Amino acid sequence: MKRTKASASSRAGPEPSGAAAGFPIVGIGASAGGLAAFEAFFAAIPSDSLPGMAFVLVQHLSPDHPSVLPDILRRCTHLPVAEATDGLVVAVNTVYVIPPGRGLEIRHGTLHLLEPIAARGHRLSIDGFFRSLALDREDASVGIVLSGTGSDGAQGVLAIKGAGGLVLAQSPQSTEFDGMPRAALGTGAVDQTLAPGAMPAFLQAFAAKAYRPAPPTGERSPEAVSGAMHRVFAQLRLKTGHDFSHYKPTTVQRRVQRRMAVHQIETLEAYASYLQQSADEVQALFRDLLIGVTQFFRDPEAFRVLEDTVVPMLLARRLPHRPLRAWVAGCSSGEEAYSIAMLMLERLDEPATPQVLQVFATDIDSRAIALARAGTYPASISADITPERLARHFTAEAGDGGWRVRKQLRDLLVFSEHDLTRDPPFSKLDLISCRNLLIYLDGTLQKRLIPLFHYALRPGGILLLGTSESIGEFNHLFEAVDRRAKVYRRLEDYLDKPRAALSQMLLPAAPTETPEHPPMPLPKTTLRERAERAILRELPIAAALVNVQGDIFYLHGRTGQYLEPAPGEAGISNILAMARDGLRRDLSLALTQAAAVHRTAVVRGVRVKTNGHHTSVNLAVSALDADTDPAGPQLYLVLLEAAQPQDAETPAAAGTAPDAEAGIDTRLAALAESLRISEEKVQALHEELESSIEELKSSNEEMQSVNEELQSTNEELETSKEELQSVNEELSTVNAELENKVADLSRANDDMNNLLAGTGIATVFVDHGLRILRFTPGASEIINLIAGDIGRPVGHLASNLDGYDQLVADTQSVLDSLIPKTLEVRTRDGRWYAMRIQPYRTIANVIEGAVITFVDISESVRTRQALRKVNEVLRLAVVVRDAFDAVTVHDLDGRTLAWNPAAATLYGWSEAEALALNVRDRIPPERRAEALEELRRAAESDLTLARPTQRLTKDGRTLEVLVKATALQGDDGRVYATATTERIRPAAPT
Template sequence: MPAKSRSFDFPIVGIGASAGGLAAIEAFFSGMAPGVDPGMAFVLVQHLDPDHKSLLTELIQRRTRMQVSEVTDGMVVQANRVYIIPPNRDMAFLNGTLQLLEPAAPRGHRLPIDFLFSSLALDQHQRAIGIVLSGTGSDGTQGVRAIKNEGGMVMVQTPGSSEFDGMPQSALATGLVDYELPPAEMAAQLVAYTAHAFGQLPHHISATEPLSENAMRKIFVLLRTQTGHDFSQYKPSTIFRRIERRMAVHQIDGIDGYVKYLQQTPLEVQALFNDLLIGVTNFFRDPEAFVTLEEKLIPKLFEGKPAGAAVRVWCTGCSTGEEAYSIAILMQERLESLRASYKVQVFATDIDSRAIAVARAGVYPASIADDITPERLARFFTVEPGGSAYRVHKGIRDLLVFSEQDVIKDPPFSKLDLISCRNLMIYLNAELQKKLISLFHYALQPGGILFLGTSETAGEQGDLFTVLERKAKIYQRKEDFQGEQRAALGRFLPPLVERDLTLVAGKTALSSKLSLRELTEQTLLQQVSAVAALVNGNGDILYLHGRTGMYLEPAPGAAGINNILKMAREGLRRDLTVALHKAASGRSTVRALGVRVRTNGHFTLVNLSVCPVVGGPDGALESPLFLVMLDKAADTKAAAPRTLPVPATLASGSEANAQIAELNEELQAKEEYLRATNEELETTNEELKSSNEEMQSVNEELQSTNEELETSKEEMQSINEELSTVNTELQTKVVDLSRANNDMNNLLAGTGIATVFVDHSLRIMRFTPAASGIINLILSDVGRPAAHIVNNLVGYTTLLVDVQAVLKTLVPKEAEVQTTDGKSYTLRILPYRTLDNVIEGAVITFVEVTEVKRSRDALKKANALLRLAVVVRDASDAITVQALDGRTIAWNPGAERLYGWTEAEALRMNVRTRLPQALQDMALAQIHQLSVAQTLAPYQTQRLTKDGRVLDVMLTATALLDEAGQMDAIATTERLIHS
């Protein structure tokens, strides 16, 4: 037993898209109210390249707060989530889960959107919602029909907003679409619909409410006025359910409001009409009933019929033709088992012109294999290119004639052997059912068979039909009718309306009526005839002039259009028929003189003229008209009763001879007419046969060529859609990569770090502007080997060797280098790793550390001076430092003890203050000598103290150099010489 479908309390939205669909999908999800959960699940199918990894999940996730997932087999659907079909898979909705399947059809012939929509409709019924977006081809169209048949809702993107409008146009052509909107507006309308249809449901209509009854009457009038079909005798429950669904589509709460909307919106009347049509059917629906029909009833249809006889079948309410083809298959199988040949005709009719178009095409999806045995599928169907559909074999198709017909009002077929009316009467009320049963009795031959649906019966009409197979609902027409008089056939027909002469467009009804009289009078004046009738090519009288009673009389039967051939009195019809035929074929006036017409018990000689009517200068006739003129012949004595006395025997013999001669003459005229007609028909028939054979040959060639072109077109179309989808995704990715590239360039340029990217072959891949100052790079160097590029590094010649070592060992390397302009850099070489951890080259960075190096050197010097200062401070000798101009810049405690000045006092003094006057010139010479030798050997000299004493000291002088090696200060060590 199959698992029971999960019953969700939220709708499932299937979205189908192809070429140009990505932008539409993004617009759809972007149009949803932010921060609000829609309360439904979204299942997305797009035509994808089977060999290309899809980016849809990533791209759509940016547009919605809902979780977006690529489907895995058996995934359970949850509300407020988005599910994406993976590449190279078909996806079906089964028992509330998403099932993935290997595509059965080859690439170019797959219809994944139809596949999903159809399964979604069968599983979720009225909670199934289908949305068709941009794309080429017709994928999704059959799925739209399936969803609508199950009471679901359908949205389609407006063709004007679609990049490719093939799929939207095809879906719209079904006439089943509820909303036609741009993608950005769909989300709001979808939420409004689901809130009304599944949240606050509209007030249910009740047939017992007086206001509802009045409103329903208005709806029936609107339907009948616009479509010509009367639904007032359908079961109320059927009508109410369909109206409620249409009210939900437009968010209308009251029935009166919906009536007003219908009155203001003619398109809604057509939409309601489409919804009221029942289109659910299958091949060999109710298999047991068809087995009974095949084994017990169809053989009876051929019993007692001579070879070559016709077997006529009528399938009413055939929808898209599956049931009609099923019966035709059974008839063909029976024909093959018989030795004699018969002419089988299956008439299949339906009120829905769209369904009839599908039936005529005879092409059905591959899913029909579930309803037809493999043997019958192989014998009576051919596989369409790609294997996605089956076409009915020509031998079966030729048995059927499909036509649009309303069984309630249109005339039925007659002399039928079998009528199949299955699952139509269940939608009609009892009174109309009774009329249809009576109509079927009229249409069937004595002993004919009526085949009804499993929920239908012949009702109380037991006097019309007898039960043959109660379970299969098969009945046989009774030959002797004993019940009450049947309803006249005319009761099913629409009332006849006055038909006016049709003129070329531009003439009003009034002018066309006036032109009849004018044309008649004009021709009458030319011919000077007292009695005339204007008729069309069929002999229907359009206008009468004069007293016609002597020649025409009303035909028996129901009143309607008067036909001159039926009204012609005895003796006139034959000559009138011949004259009309000759006038129509020769387009010239035809005359017949001395025609004997029986009037009031005796014959009158009449001259007959039939003249083709030519339109006036202000209007040309669309159909041929003829003026029939009648007047008495000049010699009327021959027609008068004889009065001369003659012997009775002679009179009797003469009259008999005259009658025989008259009859012979009339018979000869008829034979000539029939012979001429027969020859003409034979000639026409031969011409038609020849033309038919030529056209059939041409048609077969064209059909073969068309099939080849169609196959190529479908393959190219599918590949084009896939490429378009991939191209759209790649364009989006290119934009993302461009943005990331710009961000990276600005980041690298902003940091000021010189960076060079090289590949495994040490070719330049990319570099930052700062790198141009270290390695002489320009934009055209990208792709060149790094060995060809000159760098400005000083004392570092192993750059490329170190890069190769890093690529080999994957161990980063760091070094400190200098450039020719004196700047210092920290060089780092690292492997270039992708997100997939693949090494594709190396990254070389130069971080400038010139200021850092200077600070580091200064710190080293300061540390050295600090250590020196400690030594100087603790020394017992006087140690001083003086600038080249003699200023004291250092003064240790030993100097303070030796000379008496404190450090603060000494730092404000010049060395000359401590020199005796006689020694000052010698001191300047010693400074010059020191600048050359940078140090002086200890020598004895004198210095003054604070209290004015002169001390003999041993002095050692050392030059202090700056970074350039130039002397910028002098350090002295002075020790007291004791006497």
């Protein structure tokens, strides 16, 4: 559930592929006060330039009223503004606005409207769109959070940042309501806070750097790039203490390129120099490398397997006296750790306590750990958690509508900073969750971590990895429980392979510029000091030397019954984290009190659980004087001693009473007295050690002989290495050839796609099951096709063909008979196509489906129809030329198409003059509307109409005539003209 970093759980999915696949798309979310911010934003885009990106506005709109936001925006921007509709393809340099009462997603560059599921007031439309935008555009996605209340958008910006995109937020002081921008800022994913009017210029500058093509190969040598990246890694190690040199180079370089674009820095060398000068930028890059894309119950399939299979399995094998222990390596802000704890808590048959269930959650990001410890989350998590779980495990926060983890769940988790690659792991674990982490690390680090997980798990323990990860070559350490969900069980049969020591699984600690807790120097010890330590080991007391944070510098005595690690010198562990059940709280309190008042703090009769049994222990913490090393850290001596019966019966809280100090002083004095009494024994031990030195010299000679044999073996290994290197070079050559072939195939595929698209011929390819394999862009105008229809049966898709519904049957007939079929079909918008269906044959002459092509013949059909009409008119002219009645033909707009000699005799206009007239010119003005209505009715009916009316002559006379009008229809049944027969109306009988 996190993106990169060695101690982070990352989101599923591949690393972003870049903006090359398309132009950037900017998602802008706003709520209350967002209108003014929108206006300021778009007014700042220069009218004489195009931004080269698209904008999608997700505003919290009332579902009860139509939105006028598109009209408002059109007044303040020269860009086209459209309301989003389902299936609308996003175009560059265009603004899209979400409609009221709908959710919005983007898939394959196409907008999709969603019916809201959540209750009104709980709809997180901005989060939903931002998440889909991150998946669709990856590092070409931009998320902007403007004015608004609540926290919508906070989870979405994490998804965009995790995909490598850019995140901006409106500066709180420039907002009307700062709730949403502050919630986004609280995630740590915001790259810049700006006023809305300053954002377009920043976007333009960022896009010019972040989305520009890679420089030519010869522009920068690999040595220069490697050297600059080495300087970047060095600054990260120096100022954060963490080594990123084992991360995938493409991941780190992409994050570095983003930071360079933010600061408008041209070269990698210049950015490395900038890091040396700016500690703040080092921290910003560090946070970018630790992007946490996280949410509750992310990847439902993995959590289903965890809930149904893994958790019951672990609970079934848990011993009654032993807690179930889980470790979430890289917990980010805690969502995954809490999700796993919820699953386990819901399956327990007994009340959950730290003695029953323990979940350790670690991360190297201190800010993320602080958020996880607080256990408060925005209201938007309701989209990821069922209402039942929300009610059981969370309480609603007053005011901001957020949620807080209930104490019962919170007490089961321990959050701490921890570097998985460098710090010792937890031990005796039943479950480790480290999902989608290894894919971002190089092979060296991957091979260290899998054995480390094996080391940390109990026999039969479970390892959960991401869907793109595996255990690699370590099949002797783990077996698969569910390969698809990447669930593995620890094995105990090593197949005679040696296990690496824990120190070999961890990277060396990185140097820091100003270490917060520097380890104590370990001076060379004298024989006397060694002897004194040997004597102290015989005393019935355990002790630890720690700093105020509890980091252990020295352990003395048998601490196993109080602490988990074995005795010895160490600077890598923390006594508070290692304290056994029952000891941690009192130990932390005593250490705090001893540091606060610089006096000894004592707690008697502390109940400590060890191996299922409780023992009573007296605890004392005393500050050591700094006389021996004034410049060193303040250290504290922790004394642990089994309590006497009287001590156990009267437990006391931690305190700093004088008698407590006296008791400790007495014990220390007793220890010193024991040392003085043992001086003679020290001298004896000194003589024994002298003898041991002689024996060591003899052993050294034997080791010299062994070393020579090892050197010979090393020479043989060097020879084998050279052979392997030669094989590797051959494999590299083969790989390069394969890459060239893949490039050729890709180029040929591109050429074919462009050829099909360039011909303008709509083409659809289907398989034997009539499922769509692919199609050219023109086909979507005839059959409603989108990219998501690949694989769907052609019969399930809506067609724009008018009166033709035999496509499936005709295609099947061609597949059955292998005889092509050609038909003329028409679309609802009146365009004609020659449709041809023919079998699809491979080079091997195998039929693998059918090809359906549509060639536009609309112009040809129109020409054919026009010729038919002309012929009809000519035939009509021959018939009517010798008629005694005036015969005229008019089109639907009244223009004269035909005029016989009788009409010229009756009205005085010649044929040439009449063809330039409109029927309106021959009707008296007072009768024009009535006469035209009669002609219209004739054009709409297949019946003739005989009516008395009036007509004008060329010399201006009005004639009383009898008119018969007939509608002329084409082959398609549509009326295209009106023919009239006109004669002088006989006088009425007297």
